[in-house]
Amino acid sequence: MTTLLMVDDVSKSFPGVKALDGVRLELRRGEVHVLLGENGAGKSTLMKILSGVYRPDSGTVFFKGAPITFRDATESLRAGIGIIYQELNLIPHLTVAQNIFIGKEPVRMGFTIDGAKMNRDASEILKRLNADVKPTALVKNLPVSKQQMVEVAKALSYDSDVLIMDEPTSALTASEIEELFKVIRSLRGQGVGIIYISHRLEEIREIADRVTIFRDGQYVSTDAYQDLTLDEIVKRMVGREMENKFPRKKHVPTERVILEVRGLRRRGEAEQASFTLRAGEILGVAGLMGAGRTELARMIFGADRKAGGEILVDGRPVSVSSPLDAIQAGIGYLSEDRKTFGLALNMRLSENITMAYLDEVSTRSGRILKRLEKEATQRFVKSLDIRTPSVSQVVKNLSGGNQQKVVIAKWLFRSARVLIFDEPTRGIDVGAKYAIYELMDGLAAKGAGIIMISSELPEILGMSDRIMVMSQGRIATVMDVAGATQEKILHYAAGLS
């Protein structure tokens, strides 16, 4: 197999941090090369060098044997290096074909866009991907998985030899992931070299040919995937032994019901949801995307209106019609999308932590006691081990795991006793995941009731005491973790029973 891309001893520094320190990577034609590393390992920096956003301080990148000197992303695209970022970069109001050919529209007579040709060419590329997408469909009307296909098509429209995918599955359901993998395998068969970046170790076994691991900006190893074990990979990524992915459970569920939901119903839906959560318990909520897990959580939290049903906290009915009602009843909600729903990114760490309970650090007349606020938030930085230079750090500058801890701190500061974690470890690296698990365990041990919505079954099985499976907007079953298996959960999640 011929070498497509060769990263040779590349270093890149930013003020105060060496983002890449002599890293190597070799991508061959027709292979899927998985690049692994925790946040801060230097994966994104390398991607930005390959796409021409950054120039390396030293070292060279060879593309088909010649050193690259891209000045911007367009040049790297034209040369044949396509990149699909984690956040999709499509224009929602344009059609699929318009998106694929943006910036290189086929023209007639030098100035009018040849729409027919564009649609033809687009459908050809989409056919190559086996993607069931109409070139004339508006992108905003497509589900995320199809949008991702459009991104792939867009990258391929440059006749790319190299395709770089950054966490492409983070928004996809299991079946959509399978579809994407089919596309990846078929591209591999066509001789495209693919660099695949992911946090989800479970899924890479489906496609990985070789694996390169970075840690703290340094190259660790490259191996054929079959020569590695999962434990070995994790060890190399984290730089230490990780015997268990989940902490040994310290918490013991009590018999006291802390939250009871009776007949909760969404507007326009007939399905009613009823379940109980006990103090000191972690209730895992599994299900496919679109099963209504987040919708249920948002209703309990008062973020969305409910059409009917009752919520009882500590046996007392509470009327929840806004987040404030839920918060005052002791419920906290950590959204799956913390950047949109959880954090004010441009504000300080301390300001984010106190946001839901400013009364605690202000006078009756509304003056904020800033020293008190600082002291209170410093306590959380310490107890949750939030890595930050100070509490006045702007949250935007923290890593994903630390941002998640800030949201947790917000609800702990409010003394929430019922915590709803929606995909608590999404986009968080392995080491930080463990810390979040420990935190959840510790909270339950102190008597909190935790609802954990997760799409990662090992996480559900590893952390929960009971598992609630949702399917098509209703609760399919609630089972004890003892005796639960991935197969059993998937069985209910798929709507079989």
Added chain:
Amino acid sequence: MANHPAAAAANDESAAVLNADLLQKFAALAGLVALLIVFSLIARNFCTVDNFINICRQTTTIALAGIGVTFVIITGGIDLSIGSVLAMSGVVAGMLVKNWGWNVYASFLVGMLAGVFIGFLNGGMVNFLRLPPFIATLGTMMIARGLALLVTNARSIPGLPETFGDIGNAAAGTTYRIDARGIEVVAFPGIPYAVILMVVLAAAFHYILSCTKLGRYIYAVGSNEEATRLSGINVVKVKFSAYMICGGFAALAGIVTMSRLVTVQPTAGVAFEMDAIASAVIGGTSLMGGMGSISGTIIGAFIIGVLRNGLNMFGVQGFVQQILIGLVIILAVSVDQLRNRKKT
């Protein structure tokens, strides 16, 4: 993991961001000082007590409206109705005094309330009709202006009592001395009431914005409205507050303007909102919301005020002044953008 590189990077970045923030404010302040020095050197009458007091007086109305609009802009909104509210509130106060013989201060108060009411309407449209602030306030801009012109028949209201002009013209601490010829002359013209009012309000609203819950929520709404709502904060109330504060300040600027003329002009303040928005923006308030300060806005207002005064003195005609102020706005915001780009 003690020396986590991400943490180190964050550490470094934060220092850079803090410095950049300081730099932005410092840049605006340094610009102001530079203007003062340049004008002092080239225009002979610029650097005098009389002229400085004059500058303060001229800047006061921009600064007042600027304080109000800073609140709205930090929430991520905008208020285009300021100039019209300025006229409308003046008309309300003037008519109450002239046609109904109201007490001057009572009529000022009602004029202010009229401005707050327009702010209430703006807030209501933004909150409940989900109108973009630009559209909602574009509507009230036309409505308020139309009302002011309608009830006055587009004619000014002259012949108001002397007390009507106090707040815009009178000053505190005026001292006199006897000159060589034995005639009493003004030694120190005194600080105009309007300027004192502006300084006191600027201090008070700086305090509200930086030290109170309301202030914190204003920033939070502008930074991430949905996250703020999900933190149990009444976002509707916060937005109402911002628009009502803005309306109140616009009305106050109107009252000071009309009082200065001792005449109510229903045509006054056309495009005045642009001065107010410009002062906020020059002072580092981001139109994207979530960022800004009263001190920055006051500096911004003074940059506009000093520029106008100095250029006048230097004999630069009004049209050229407009061009220069336009350039200053572009320059100030470019600095802001460059700063943001460096961060990413």
